[in-house]
Amino acid sequence: MTTYRVGFLGVGPRGLSQARAYMLHPRIEIAALCDVDPERLGAAAAEFGVERTYSDFRAMLDTEDLDIVNIPTRTDLHAPLTIGVLEHRAPKAVIVEKPMATSLTDADRMQELAEQNGTRLAIHHQMRTTPTFNVADRLISAGEIGPLTTIKIRGKGYYGGYDMLNIGTHMLNGTRRYAGNARSVLATCVTGGHPTTAADIVEGSYGFGLLAGEHISAIYEFDEGLTAFAEMHRRSQPDSGWVHVKIYGEDGAVCLYNSRELFIRRGRDEVVDDTPWEKYELADEDRYLHGHDYYDHAGGDLWMAEETVRVLDEDREHECSGLEGRAVMEMMDGAWISHFSRSRVDFPLERGEHPLRQELAKAGLPEPDPERGKLRYADWLPGELARIEAAVS
Ligand SMILES: NC(=O)c1ccc[n+]([C@@H]2O[C@H](COP(=O)([O-])OP(=O)(O)OC[C@H]3O[C@@H](n4cnc5c(N)ncnc54)[C@H](O)[C@@H]3O)[C@@H](O)[C@H]2O)c1
Structure with missing residues (x-):
């Protein structure tokens, strides 16, 4: 079974929550972390035992062979960072926090670029998958x-x-x-x-x-x-x-x-x-996962x-x-x-x-x-x- 390599672009409170969940998933490896705040980056690297850290997401994309890029940043950065990732080196999936963007025209551009690159774009509306x-x-x-x-x-x-x-x-x-x-x-x-x-x-x-x-x-x-x-x-x-x-x-x-x-x-x-x-x-089969x-x-x-793992396995749209x-x-x-x-x-x-x-x-x-x-x-x-x-x- 494939293990998917994830890179985080931002390790603030939301990034940490998402990463803690990924650590529990048997088919996800947190391969690299990126943050412009060195203190946060160092603390997250220590918590998750990740050696490969970056302050520039383009360097992370160029060096690491990532399947999934997670973007758990402040809302006004969702569109510029998603667009930046998709224009530079598009991974198989980009998971960006909610709300998707601060304008519909930005959301259109994010979706359009994802489609052009064959990337599965998903918005972190996790409740819908529970x-x-x-x-x-x-x-x-x-x-x-x-x-x-x-x-x-x-x-x-x-x-x-x-x-x-x-x-x-x-x-x-x-x-x-x-x-x-x-x-x-x-x-x-x-x-x-x-x-x-x-x-x-x-x-x-x-x-x-x-x-x-x-x-x-x-x-x-x-x-x-x-x-x-x-x-x-x-x-x-x-x-x-x-x-x-x-x-x-x-x-x-x-x-x-x-x-x-x-x-x-x-x-x-x-x-x-x-x-x-x-x-x-x-029922237990609904309640327990891995x-x-x-x-x-x-x-x-x-x-x-x-x-997200199933989306990549089955090559289909994400529920979110x-x-x-x-x-x-x-x-x-x-x-x-x-x-x-x-x-x-x-x-x-x-x-x-x-x-x-x-x-x-x-x-x-x-x-x-x-x-x-x-x-x-x-x-x-x-x-x-x-x-x-x-x-x-
Ligand atoms: N899905 C949920 O249930 C849920 C819950 C709470 C918050 N959120 C969403 O999470 C987002 C806020 O998350 P937060 O509070 O962790 O934000 P935050 O600003 O505290 O953390 C974001 C991190 O990204 C880093 N960053 C910013 N620009 C960067 C860049 N260019 N390169 C690398 N790193 C960069 C920052 O230094 C920071 O450490 C909001 O969009 C909010 O709506 C979602």
């Missing part, structure tokens, strides 16, 4: 909850625009697994208690790019005739316990709770909501690695392909376009400038302060709340 998502799919296909009616998704309770780009991207990607392609969206955004205006478009935290809306509510309509309701609302305390994908059928529902556990409700969604949710126990228990590794990175990642970006941009145009928006979207940049231009407003994009969320939020308070008082 046992809970797989078992939910099986229960639905077996008719356990009857014909599907609706899907409800919720983020973690971060600031709405950030919640959508950070957590909503996973959840929207999840809806696509069960409902297929979205054909339209109708959305509304609220900031500081009023409908979000162009003056509320801000630079998101930590490289997420432009965003808007303290609270975002969106209705997606799918090709299969299903509807999904998405709630990305800022809560006083963000919590993983808010996060879910709930899939309703005529005879019951399944809930991917906190994206880690699976619940089922057997019974109709009556006016009086009295049918209890039961935890669905995973001897590792899902509940000990419920972040899902090991299952994502397994999917670049095409899917790009479609998720359209679903997120579409919510903003719908809010600002006060209308339903059909997919695919027309290409052009980022929709929020277009709104700034229409309103004659300057670009928001890019310095804010360097802050992590915890340092970013207080400034944004102060801005909102000043704007409403």
Whole structure:
């Protein structure tokens, strides 16, 4: 059996999580690490016992015969680094963190280059590859909850625009697994208690790019005739316990709770909501992978690695392909376009400038302060709340 050689481009917190999962996979070898931060690089090399380290990814690509390149960097670096890798020496697969990019035109370029080079591009929406998502799919296909009616998704309770780009991207990607392609969206955004205006478009935290809306509510309509309701609302305390994908059928529902556990409700969604949710126990063959228990590794990175290995073995698209990642970006941009145009928006979207940049231009407003994009969320939020308070008082 082939062992696939992986190189990491970035060994920050996400790179470390992914690498720890790869270390558990019998068919993956972490061959080389690259980071521009020598301290991080040294610590990661010591942890994973990797001798071959680089500060320049092109040197890594030239020297190592890599099958897979992982790009777990800040979001605004996803596109330039993916494009850089694909233009320099394309490996068999590139796995880039979510959200895919900060603009649809960048996402298009990433996908186009991957296709030209025969590289399998995947976006690290690992939840979609986990046992809970797989078992939910099986229960639905077996008719356990009857014909599907609706899907409800919720983020973690971060600031709405950030919640959508950070957590909503996973959840929207999840809806696509069960409902297929979205054909339209109708959305509304609220900031500081009023409908979000162009003056509320801000630079998101930590490289997420432009965003808007303290609270975002969106209705997606799918090709299969299903509807999904998405709630990305800022809560006083963000919590993983808010996060879910709930899939309703005529005879019951399944809930991917906190994206880690699976619940089922057997019974109709009556006016009086009295049918209890039961935890669905995973069978051992679903729960264990290469001897590792899902509940000990419920972040899902090991299952994502397994999917990547199978993609290369079987020469097929990844469950979390670049095409899917790009479609998720359209679903997120579409919510903003719908809010600002006060209308339903059909997919695919027309290409052009980022929709929020277009709104700034229409309103004659300057670009928001890019310095804010360097802050992590915890340092970013207080400034944004102060801005909102000043704007409403
Ligand atoms: N999939 C998930 O569940 C999940 C969870 C959390 C975060 N994320 C995503 O992870 C990303 C952030 O990850 P992080 O917090 O580890 O970021 P980070 O910035 O802390 O780490 C990225 C590393 O990449 C390095 N780097 C940057 N440019 C480089 C270059 N040109 N060459 C080599 N190395 C380079 C940096 O020095 C840094 O060490 C975001 O996109 C976020 O959305 C995903």
